[in-house]
Amino acid sequence: MSITVVKYGGHAMSAGSSFAQDVAALVKAGQKVVVVHGGGPQISAMLDRVGLTSEFRNGLRVTTPEVMQIARMVLLSVGKDLVGSLARAGAKAVSLSGEDGGLITARRVPQDIGLVGDVASIDPSLIHTLADNGYVPVVSTLAPDAEGVPHNLNADIAAGGLAIALRANKLVMITDVPGLYRNWPDASSLIEKITAQELEELLPSLEKGMVPKMEACLRAVRAGVPSAAIGTSLHAHGTVVLP
Numbered sequence: 001m002s003i004t005v006v007k008y009g010g011h012a013m014s015a016g017s018s019f020a021q022d023v024a025a026l027v028k029a030g031q032k033v034v035v036v037h038g039g040g041p042q043i044s045a046m047l048d049r050v051g052l053t054s055e056f057r058n059g060l061r062v063t064t065p066e067v068m069q070i071a072r073m074v075l076l077s078v079g080k081d082l083v084g085s086l087a088r089a090g091a092k093a094v095s096l097s098g099e100d101g102g103l104i105t106a107r108r109v110p111q112d113i114g115l116v117g118d119v120a121s122i123d124p125s126l127i128h129t130l131a132d133n134g135y136v137p138v139v140s141t142l143a144p145d146a147e148g149v150p151h152n153l154n155a156d157i158a159a160g161g162l163a164i165a166l167r168a169n170k171l172v173m174i175t176d177v178p179g180l181y182r183n184w185p186d187a188s189s190l191i192e193k194i195t196a197q198e199l200e201e202l203l204p205s206l207e208k209g210m211v212p213k214m215e216a217c218l219r220a221v222r223a224g225v226p227s228a229a230i231g232t233s234l235h236a237h238g239t240v241v242l243p
């Protein structure tokens with residue numbers, strides 16, 4: 001049975017959408033769906049409320065231990081909220097993070113930005129167990145490093161890693177823009193289809209949140225995921241990345 005990995009970004013989430021209904025419909029139609037959620041804007045809002053600031057470097061949040069505490073709290077709560085939305089839409093969902101069942105092990109990124117991890121390894125057996133039994137796994141992207149220290153992972157990067165480890169048929173990145181624009185924000189420059197080679201050439205010119213998103217798509221299609229799509233819903237894909 002085919003597996004779709006869907007990354008649901010924090011910006012898309014705050015815009016409100018038919019996300020839960022769309023996932024529930026896919027599951028009803030016999031597909032396995034794994035949700036990886038973001039929550040960047042929600043973390044920033046909570047940091048604001050408690051009087052902490054954080055900055056982004058190349059799309060990654062500089063994560064001090066204090067920021068990590070808030071990020072973890074917010075992401076786990078976003079996961080539970082999504083389980084609730086999916087349940088109301090008729091899908092049985094279970095939230096978990098990379099910390100559960102040895103799902104993800106993190107490796108500290110080389111940049112000096114604190115407790116930020118990349119995916120070092122993934123053990124997808126817990127995800128398979130859930131998906132094989134009709135549950136929608138909802139993954140919060142926190143993961144311990146080899147010493148057991150929790151790290152903050154960019155959700156796009158983690159979704160790409162999971163799509164590879166699960167041998168997904170498709171990776172879908174749901175965000176607040178219709179797709180990838182060659183000359184952002186020129187609305188006429190939306191890229192409908194792009195190959196891995198073309199994307200690799202374009203990557204250095206991209207900025208902010210698009211950097212980890214497109215890097216994750218590139219890694220996924222290079223590692224055997226047949227396609228990665230970027231759009232505003234499970235059915236609206238402005239951009240498709242092909243090997």
Ligand SMILES: Nc1ncnc2c1ncn2[C@@H]1O[C@H](COP(=O)(O)OP(=O)(O)O)[C@@H](O)[C@H]1O
Nearest residue numbers: 009010011175176177179180181184207209210
């Ligand atoms: N070339 C580009 N094409 C599309 N969006 C871009 C581009 N460059 C920067 N962006 C910005 O990236 C944002 C999406 O990334 P991000 O904020 O990380 O979203 P998410 O929370 O869904 O992961 C868009 O809202 C847009 O402002």
Ligand SMILES: CC(=O)N[C@@H](CCC(=O)OP(=O)(O)O)C(=O)O
Nearest residue numbers: 010038039040060061153154155
């Ligand atoms: C290291 C890093 O940047 N982690 C992200 C995790 C959440 C995320 O990726 O959320 P979106 O998908 O909504 O942007 C953060 O702290 O914002």
